[in-house]
Amino acid sequence: MIKERRFAIVIGINDYEDTPLYFCVNDAISVREILIDRCDFKSEDIFLLTSDKDESIKEMTGKYKEALRSIGENFRESKDSILFYFAGHGNYKEDKSNILFHDSEYPIKEIHSEISALNPKVQTYVIDSCNSGGKVLTRGQEPFLPQEYLIGKYIENSDGAMLLYACGSNQLARETSEMQHGLLTHEFLNVLDNEKLYDEDGILTPSIIQHHVLKQTSQNSNFEQVPVVENRITGIYPFALVKKEKEEIIKEVEPIEADQQFLEKQLPESLIDEHKLPISKNADSTNTIKQILYDKKSRLKLQGSINALLAKKMEEILEDLKLDRPEYKVSSYSDINYLDFEGVDILVKSLVVNARNKEISPLDDIFSITKRPNFNYINQFSNLFKAFAPKEPEHIIEHSIDSSNDYIDINIKVLTSDDIFSVSFGFGYIVYQSKWGLILTTLIFKLDWDGEQDNIIENIAQSNYPFLVRDETYRVIEEMELKDFSTIQSRLRTWNQERKNELNSFINLTTSIQSASIKK
Incomplete structure (x- = not known):
């Protein structure tokens, strides 16, 4: 997935x-x-542009x-979505x-065209300005409306679009000091913040x-401002989600360093390895487990405390690497599915299969293996000329990780080199809930050259560390060196040397061919 x-x-x-506004910047923020x-947006994926008298x-x-x-540099056609929001004047x-x-x-029409060119999965437009809804994209109720205004033209390669415009072409959009917002934005924020409107699964749909x-x-303006709206999103699209317990619980324990209960705990006598849980040698394991709370x-x-600690350790590791040459661009990923590299499916498979083989699979089917029919296999005999082609497998096995689940946290850093002589690479961790406790999995991998860029995941190394659910575990991880x-x-030295050897071999081959040509 x-x-x-x-x-x-x-x-x-x-x-x-002319006619300055007062709350549009507040709207945008x-x-x-x-x-x-x-709405499951990441801060790094939102481009906020605000202009006021202090910073114009x-x-x-x-x-x-x-x-x-x-956005276009990282956008995956038909997989990623985009929202455009504007608060200001319009005509x-x-x-x-x-x-x-x-x-x-x-022209709003130009924005539609530019964003639609990305072929997004879903595109959303929220425009809080006067006259914004004139001849906007529609289902086509107006029989003589030019084709360029029809919604189908822009979403033919998408799952759909949602359009919210403050008013029609002959109306004004309002902002009030009482609300500190434009009226449309005020109501948009209210809907997203009203958990009573979310369904039983915690989903708020565009409709x-x-x-x-x-x-x-409409009602709050006495129908003097009637928005122009449209929704053509197929299926039950989770535009917004109810915040779950995870974030609230994390807030309860911060700052964890100041919690006296951890300072009063005695460290276990042995740290953890892949085959032994962190139970003190002198403790009775049965009694210890009975004292542990395994509620959500x-x-x-x-999990939240450990994730915060490990994130801090990751930043320290980046500092310690002291990568002087070349300059590396550092990208952070909290979802393994966002790794847009060749071989990410192999990385996911290695994590899923490894966890299953060692009986440390996560709860809630976060790691899953599904088998589906291979239609190429079914159709491979439809053409006589395919008879001598390699046979397709009857089924395709797919491995997936649900990174959005409460019971998993992911932090992967990818360091991309701009120097062909130096290898790009990634490292990070996954923390997830398993049957008997928490699993910490560390990851390191190389990004090999595909002919144009470092883009192929190779040399995947992972280690697993199981922990019981108890306060003492935090101290154990705090003291761990994460030797991997x-x-x-x-x-990195080994990978860079291998890269240089490959390049030198190529250069020497090129030189010898050129020398031979000159002699002739």
Whole structure:
């Protein structure tokens, strides 16, 4: 399973020379926060552009295009989604609704075209400006509307689109000091924050958002501002999710270093290895296990604390690496499915199979193995010329990791080299809940050259460390050296030497061929 990555461009402009606005920057900041809190957006995937008198961005058009280009560099067609939000002035001219940047009147239709060109899985537009809903994308109720305005043109390669515009072409969008927001944005935020509107699975769908934003905005303006809305998203799309216990429990135990109960605990006499749980030699293991709480709250409390500790250790390791040459670009991943490299399926398979073989698979089917029919096998005899081709397997085995589950935390750093003589690589950890406790898995891998870039995952090394669910475990991990990570420098030296040997062999071969040609 490849998880959808969600990108956003969020823009708010206050400091217009004519008729300045007061709450558009607040609108944009609040939208960014709720996208992270409720909608599964990562902070690094949201491009926030705000302009006010204290910090004005006059070249907003260029900033918007720069954000779109940056997203395009990492965007996976038909897999990732994107949201565009704008709060500011707008107008309706020559049968077009525009949003007003300082340096341009930007047609909303152009934004649709530019974003749709990415072929997103789902595209969302929330535009809180005057006159924003004139001849916007529609289902096509207007029989003579030009084809360029029809929604189907823009979502033919997507699962769908949701469109929320503050008002029609002949109406004004409101902002009030009482709300500290534009009216449309106020209602949009309210819907996302209202857990009563989420279904029994904790999901808020676009259709619910559209219905309530339209209803509340219209009523609260005495129908002087009626949003233009559209929703063409297929299936039950989880636009927002109810926050689960995990984050709340993590907050309860921070800062963990100051918790006296850990200072009062005595460290076990032996640390953990792959085959032994961290139980003191002098303790009766049966009695010890009976004293341990294995409820969800206790599990997540310890998991959250360990994740915070390991994240800190990862940053320290990055500092200690002292990579002087070349400069490495560091990327962080909290979802293994976001690793957009060749061989990520092999990495996932190694984790899933290893956990199953060692009987340390996570709870809730977080690691899964599924078998599905191979349609190439079924159809391989439909063509006589395929008779001599290699036979396809009857079934395809797929391995997947559900990184969004409460019971797993992932932190992987990928260091990408811009020097062909130096290898790119990744390292990190996975912490997850298993039947009898927590599992810490450390990872190291090389990214080999594919002819254009370091893009092939190879030399995967992993180690597993099981722990019981008890406070003492935190102290054990705190004292651990994570010896696997201490080998990164030596591994890197070996990989770099192998790379240099390959390149030197190629260069020597090239030189010898050239010399032979000259002699002739």
